[in-house]
Amino acid sequence: MTLQERKIEKTRYFFAFLILIVLTIVFLAVNVCVGSVNIPFLEVLQILRGSGAEAVHGDIVLQIRFPRALAAAILGGGLALSGYLLQTFFHNPIAGPFTLGISSGAKLMVSLVMVLLLGNSIHISSLAMIGAAFVGAMISMGFVLLMSRVMEQMSMLIVSGVMIGYICSAITDFVVTFADDADIVNLHNWSKGSFSGIGWDNVAIMTVVIFVASFCVFIMSKPISAYQMGEAYARNLGLNVRRFRALLVLLSSILSACVTAFAGPVSFVGIAVPHLAKNLFGTSKPILMIPACFLGGAVFCLFCDLLARVVFAPTELSISTITAVFGAPIVIWIMIRRKREQS
Amino acid sequence: MKEFYFYTEGMTVGYHGVPLIQNIEIRLKKGEIFTLIGPNGAGKTTILKSIIRQLALIGGAAYLDGSKMSEMTGKELSKKLSVVLTERVRPELMTCEDVVATGRYPYTGKFGVLSDGDYQIVKEAMELVHISELAKRDFLKTSDGQKQRVMLARAICQEPEIIVLDEPTSFLDMRYKLEFMSIIQRMSRKKNLSVIMSLHELDLAERVSDKIACVKGDKIDRFGSPEEIFTPGYVQSLYQMTVGSYDERTGNYELESEQGKPQVFVLAGNGTGTPVYRRLQRQGIPFTTGILxxxxxxxxxxxxxxxxxxxxxxFCEIKEEELQRAKELADSCQEVICTLDLKDCEGWNEKILELSRYIAKTS
Incomplete structure (x- = not known):
């Protein structure tokens, strides 16, 4: 590659990142301004500066919309990254926390813990929720890994993942239906996937967990690039494949577990965003894809959450309803394109 | 053992603790080309996978540049040994150049960013295998033969001292087969690169290899120079061929011969008869021939x-009885074919000329 070609490439990456960052900021602002009560942007700025404005507007912005928007951005980023890791791990473009049943496993475990503890009126912290989600995610992941040993074909792996997802969802519904306590009404909303009701304490915890995990993923971008060439070549390049795989499983499970603990299962973000990011950058280099997926996931979830709140306001849609509308066509597109490439 | 760059001592390989091939003894000097041959499923790939540490050894040890390979770190090994394998790689959205550049992995920093020097080495590797024009092409959209050359460039830009190739020529056409082997040969001569590979093409193995090992059953049946390996009849027994034949001296092989009462006698020589023999074989006609x-x-x-x-x-004269036998054979056939050009036969052997005149009369 000549110097000039490298320069062109770098310019493209720069503008791609610029677009993503600008979109993130714009959507953050829009999500805070728009809703059942529209608040002008300038007023929002004033509120953030801590001056003037009506008290009600101040509460809406500071206690409801701002933490919710931040959560959508952070969790969306984590979810997209988790999907990217799973796709790398299984060398399969439609692997993701949702398709492999990992989100559903986390969901099941969280609802079991909630029902059990709330039934005995014990308060649970968000960290405990993440813990429960992580255990559930790891159980699903373990099952998927077992299946991947038996099944050569990657499409079969996805099918088995979807099945695991259904089984977990069925049990969750069962638990939720029969635990119809006043405290558990919330659980119903959560189990469908939603960013509502997230407060600052939650945001603080998810920020720590997701950012630490994402940072670890970013540090691993070099081994991930080696792993893209397949296990045998990666090993020849000096990669400790066993340790690497374990880390990848661990990180992707932490990420999707954290998302599920706070927002319930959110579909398709994990597949659609990495795919869009790759096409935006025109490369699959992990060192670019990791931040790109994170930003892309943030934009995507902010956008979807905005629609979920606004389209049928005051009725709020579950987030997965919106992500599916935009995500599912992308999955179909990926599969058609792959088929065409193979023939 | 000091003189050998790579050697094994009682190496036993297999899967899940079950030995497949035992007591492998390979000795390889720096810059030598070593080839594994043997029937399908004999375990050539298993041996290669064990050498590159994809499979754990069941017994014995392999040594590289004086150190025991099992005790080397992955990083140490990656700077000495690179591979071209048969497994398919499907990297998404990567150009051929990106794929080649993955070979620089052991030399780049924490985040794998390539320096100008790295780019230069990538460029040189691509020039060496004549794929510079593929640099910007999507790897997934190239042909099998092109992919194979990209993978070779990748292995080369890893700057190895030894390279391991599993059936590298299987997907290549004649031109690229020869080109590929020429590159390997040049690298071994100029850069003192050692090569370990498996090949199906015996003719190619015989030409390019300094050392050959034959995998048969649960052991290495023979190890040595091509001259030592290809003794008459050996290929037939190594591959347990029951139909057809292989001539070790010339590398010539033929399909199953047609048995039965001969119908055609061919007077041939100097290569003029071979196409006729093959045509008769295709048509299923038994024949006799002479005098050769x-x-x-x-x-x-x-x-x-x-x-x-x-x-x-x-170098011997034709005896009278041999001439007689040829005449008898010609008489007993319904048809005779003469492939010799008799217009320019000045100074030819008298008995050949006599036979040709005899044949001309009877036909």
Whole structure:
């Protein structure tokens, strides 16, 4: 590659990142301004500066919309990254926390813990929720890994993942239906996937967990690039494949577990965003894809959450309803394109 | 053992603790090309995978540059040994250049960013295998032959001292086969690169290898130079061939010969008969031929395909009885074919001329 070609490439990456960052900021602002009560942007700025404005507007912005928007951005980023890791791990473009049943496993475990503890009126912290989600995610992941040993074909792996997802969802519904306590009404909303009701304490915890995990993923971008060439070549390049795989499983499970603990299962973000990011950058280099997926996931979830709140306001849609509308066509597109490439 | 760059001591390989091939002893000097041959499923790939540490050894040890390979770190090994494997790689949205550049992995920093020096080495590796024009092409959209050359460039830009290739020529056409092997040969001569590979093409193995090992059953049946390996009849026994034939001296091989009462006699020589023999084999017609000296170009094919060959020892005169036998064979056939050009036969052997005149009369 000549110097000039490298320069062109770098310019493209720069503008791609610029677009993503600008979109993130714009959507953050829009999500805070728009809703059942529209608040002008300038007023929002004033509120953030801590001056003037009506008290009600101040509460809406500071206690409801701002933490919710931040959560959508952070969790969306984590979810997209988790999907990217799973796709790398299984060398399969439609692997993701949702398709492999990992989100559903986390969901099941969280609802079991909630029902059990709330039934005995014990308060649970968000960290405990993440813990429960992580255990559930790891159980699903373990099952998927077992299946991947038996099944050569990657499409079969996805099918088995979807099945695991259904089984977990069925049990969750069962638990939720029969635990119809006043405290558990919330659980119903959560189990469908939603960013509502997230407060600052939650945001603080998810920020720590997701950012630490994402940072670890970013540090691993070099081994991930080696792993893209397949296990045998990666090993020849000096990669400790066993340790690497374990880390990848661990990180992707932490990420999707954290998302599920706070927002319930959110579909398709994990597949659609990495795919869009790759096409935006025109490369699959992990060192670019990791931040790109994170930003892309943030934009995507902010956008979807905005629609979920606004389209049928005051009725709020579950987030997965919106992500599916935009995500599912992308999955179909990926599969058609792959088929065409193979023939 | 100091003189050997790579050697094994009682190496036993297999899967899940079950030995497949035992007590492998390979000795390889720096810059030598070593080839594994043997029938399908004999375990060539298993041996290669064990050498590159994809599979754990069941017994014995392999040594590289004086150190025991099992005790080397992955990083140490990656700077000495690179591979071209048969497994398919499907990297998404990567250009051929990106794929080649993955070979620089052991030399780049924490985040794998390539320096100008790295780019230069990538460029040189691509020039060496003549794929510069593929640099910007999507790897997934290239042909199997192109992919194979990209993978070789990748292995080269890893700057190895030894390179391991598993059936590298299987997907290549004739031109690229020769080109590929020439690159390997040049690297071994100029950069003192050692090469370990498996090949199906015996003719190629014989030409390019300094050392060959034959995998048969649960052991290495033979290890040595091509001259030591390809003794008459050995290929037939190594591959347990029951139909057809292989001539170790010339690398000539033929399909199964047609048995039965000969219908055609062919007077041939100097390579003019071989196409006729093969045509008769295709048509399923048994034939006899003669009179051939044992060093004649036609002799290997004749020996493999004819029901009887009237032959004379190299450098010797044709005896009367051999001439008689040829006449008898010609008489007993419905048809005779003469592939010799008799217009320019000045100074030819008298007995050959006599036979040709005899044949001309009877036909």
């Amino acid at each position: 000296w044992e060093n004649d170009l036609d002799y290997p094919a004749a020996k493999a395909l004819a029901t009887e060959v009237v032959s004379v020892k190299t």
